[in-house]
Amino acid sequence: MWKTIFKRFLVMIPQLFVLSILIFLLAQFMPGDPFTGLITPETDPAVIERLREEAGLNDPWPVQYVHWLENAFQGDFGKSYTFKIPVAKLIGQRAGNTIILSFFSLILSYLIALPLGMLAGRYHNSFLDKTITTYSYLSFAVPTFVLALLVLWFFGYILEWFPTSGSVDVQLRSGSLSYVLNRLYHLILPAITYALLATTSTIQYLRSEVIDAKTQDYVKTAKSKGVPEKIVFNRHIFRNSALPIASTMGYQITGLIGGSIFIEQIFAYPGMGQLFISSIQSRDYSVITALVLLFGIATLVGTLLSDIIMSMVDPRIRIQ
DSSP states (O other): OHHHHHHHHHHHHHHHHHHHHHHHHHHHHSSSOTTGGGOOTTSOHHHHHHHHHHHTTTSOHHHHHHHHHHHHHTTOOOBOTTTOSBHHHHHHHHHHHHHHHHHHHHHHHHHHHHHHHHHHHHTTTSHHHHHHHHHHHHHHHSOHHHHHHHHIIIIIIISOOSOSSOSSOTTSOTTSHHHHHHHHHHHHHHHHHHHHHTOHHHHHHHHHHHHHHTTSHHHHHHHHTTOOHHHIIIIIIHHHHTHHHHHTHHHHHHHHHHTOHHHHHHTTOOSHHHHHHHHHHTTOHHHHHHHHHHHHHHHHHHHHHHHHHHHHHOTTOOOO
């Protein structure tokens, strides 16, 4: 398996190269540049032109790309024009918040989706099944920003049960128990909102697999031998029905990391998603290219991770 994983990494190299070119070109085609926002009627055009020249923005794009790629291999993605600090340091400050949010959202989504999917499949065509199916359709249809705004308005502003912005209170000391509990407190609203919207595919996959598994011969055989129904569902049906979910787990992990843009923006949660939006608004090319490249790498790694998880869950399956 390790040999196959190594081969997959080798295949990812040209994919990353093509991805980096596309990302860099898309950033170049964006209207304006990082210094456009500095232009006012009183601004001397010569000053703006000098800043562009110093930043290398007047060079041909192939020259800019080669220079950017050389620095990227050394871990240097340039300096943020907005925050005036290295891009790698800026992303490092935000990445932890996004990873923590995605991790808790993933756990909550499975805690919600797995029992609902099993119940819907077990009691197929019942009122419970129809209720769960209706919920999954609604969670799929409701836009992220709509649910996030409703949750924020009701629980944050009307009931005032949870904070409406930030990841932790600034007066708390890092490393203390109060600091950890306060971070979890700030996570509750965005994580639950994100989890509710991420349950759809898991519920539908599991429901379909359970319904199909109930008609299989090994289930009929187990029931004919007098095996209790609870054991049949937990040990036989659920184990086999969970395989498609395990195969998509890698995609869901990376999808949550890359898809937290709206959640972080609405809840003012200082993660990579919020940084991405602010960088687009300020035309901060260096941050935009680094973040999109990072999200692209996460997607490629998610593909590999899904195959690894699948092979671990089912020994009969091996990465080809």
